[in-house]
Amino acid sequence: MNPLNSPLEVGVRALALLAESHPEPLDLAQLVALDHVLLHSGEFNGPPSLHPSLPTRGSELGMKRSVLEQALLVLIRAGLAGVVDQQDGLMYVATDRGPVFIDVLEAPYAESLRERAEWVVHHYPLKADARGATQQIISRASAPFRQTEAGYE
Numbered sequence: 001m002n003p004l005n006s007p008l009e010v011g012v013r014a015l016a017l018l019a020e021s022h023p024e025p026l027d028l029a030q031l032v033a034l035d036h037v038l039l040h041s042g043e044f045n046g047p048p049s050l051h052p053s054l055p056t057r058g059s060e061l062g063m064k065r066s067v068l069e070q071a072l073l074v075l076i077r078a079g080l081a082g083v084v085d086q087q088d089g090l091m092y093v094a095t096d097r098g099p100v101f102i103d104v105l106e107a108p109y110a111e112s113l114r115e116r117a118e119w120v121v122h123h124y125p126l127k128a129d130a131r132g133a134t135q136q137i138i139s140r141a142s143a144p145f146r147q148t149e150a151g152y153e
Contacts, residue, residue: 010064011071012105013038015080016117018094019102025084025091028072032065037124038116046119050112 017034018026026034042049072092075081080098084091102114 005063005067007067007070007074010035010067011074012102012110013113013117014068014071014092015075015094015098016102016113017121018075018081018092019099020114020117020121022094022099025086025093027089027091028065028068031068031072031092034120034124035064035068038113038120041116041119044124046123047112047116050109050116 013035014031017031017038037044037046039051040049040053041047043053072081075092075098076083080095080101082093082095084093102110105114
């Protein structure tokens, strides 16, 4: 099993986001965008990024959704998250055990994760328009390529 971007790693990040937004639920599109911003927070005027900026980071969104779906199933089976049926569709929410689980993690990475989850949930404008936020992320990630192409014209 590859530990990087595995359902387990992505699940811990998703749980940090759900725990910070608790008791408010988040949908899958919101979680995908928030997870990306959490990892690359320095690019969004937040705390230093958890992961390095790679040229292909915009393509992360495509694979992230699938892995995140698997990760949410892990969280649900563990009793750390649940699914709620809202007017807008299915949403995910941390159970009462979710925030407690995140709080007991003691590694420096876990502390950085909690700090960025707090920042992204409370300071990144996503709630109303996850689709627009995703477009912004893709535009930001592809900007260096557009600049390079413009230089050759």
